Amino acid sequence: MKNLLLVLTVLTAVGCGKLTRVLDAAEAIPAKMDSLNEGMGETNDSVRLQKLGVFEAMVLNTDNYEMLAPFPADLMTGGKFLGQALTDEEALQWVFKSIKKINTYDINSNPLLDAADEKVQAKFDHDKLGLYMAVTIVSGYLRDSVIEQIVQRIYSSDRFSQTGLQILALRAKFYSDVMLGGSLFTEKFTTLGHTKEAIDYNTKIERIASLPYAQSIKVDIVGMINPDLNEAMSVQFDASIVNKNWSKIKILAEAGFEVKPMSGNNAADAAEAKRQKDVFASMMTLLNQKIQQAQTLN
Numbered sequence: 001m002k003n004l005l006l007v008l009t010v011l012t013a014v015g016c017g018k019l020t021r022v023l024d025a026a027e028a029i030p031a032k033m034d035s036l037n038e039g040m041g042e043t044n045d046s047v048r049l050q051k052l053g054v055f056e057a058m059v060l061n062t063d064n065y066e067m068l069a070p071f072p073a074d075l076m077t078g079g080k081f082l083g084q085a086l087t088d089e090e091a092l093q094w095v096f097k098s099i100k101k102i103n104t105y106d107i108n109s110n111p112l113l114d115a116a117d118e119k120v121q122a123k124f125d126h127d128k129l130g131l132y133m134a135v136t137i138v139s140g141y142l143r144d145s146v147i148e149q150i151v152q153r154i155y156s157s158d159r160f161s162q163t164g165l166q167i168l169a170l171r172a173k174f175y176s177d178v179m180l181g182g183s184l185f186t187e188k189f190t191t192l193g194h195t196k197e198a199i200d201y202n203t204k205i206e207r208i209a210s211l212p213y214a215q216s217i218k219v220d221i222v223g224m225i226n227p228d229l230n231e232a233m234s235v236q237f238d239a240s241i242v243n244k245n246w247s248k249i250k251i252l253a254e255a256g257f258e259v260k261p262m263s264g265n266n267a268a269d270a271a272e273a274k275r276q277k278d279v280f281a282s283m284m285t286l287l288n289q290k291i292q293q294a295q296t297l298n
Contacts, residue, residue: 209237214239
């Protein structure tokens, strides 16, 4: 139908004497459009891969490893962009490669490094720790849809099932230790936004805790020179952290929330104050339900 309309439009302009050429051109349009769409798809994919390269370079840049605790601020932007851009296959392969490097790259394998120098050893471990934090952040920022795909791949005993478990462990660590423990829990919950964000983060951890293989979710780190770091970086997911977080969120929200309408219009401020109080009450109801559910399960 679209081809017919195109032919009729062109005929009006050029006359019937050119009918054959117009029909030939019209017949060629679908093939040309398919070719154009295919080319655009290849271009878009090429641009996407270039962006992934830029994001990966950001998280692998050791200059961004200077401050890793309590909040790895310099790694957050690149880690967020990379995590949100990766597919499940890309995420699994990237995390597999990174954890393998942390666990198997030996300082003695690099002849340019003085393996006996304590400062060199410390720098070697610090760079591995930076990569570990990058992997943690990327795992945290993977899209929820990608996480669900990884969950299904674990169920089906995929080639990268073990890596999938590592991603889930690091994702839980990211939200519990970095986004909650290293950020939100260090502030007063004076706004609705504080409480909502905390609830969103702990909901992601709760999803991991709900999996039937939650006890198998872990990361073993063995490649650090300092053995204390191996222990500190290894993660065994503990589902009890979910309820601890719910309780802490409730305490911080109740202690800190303040209604602050600031339009200067009394009627508008009164309406906004009511809205904020209603939303806050709904959040408290949700938190109470979460805490009661966890207590029932225990």
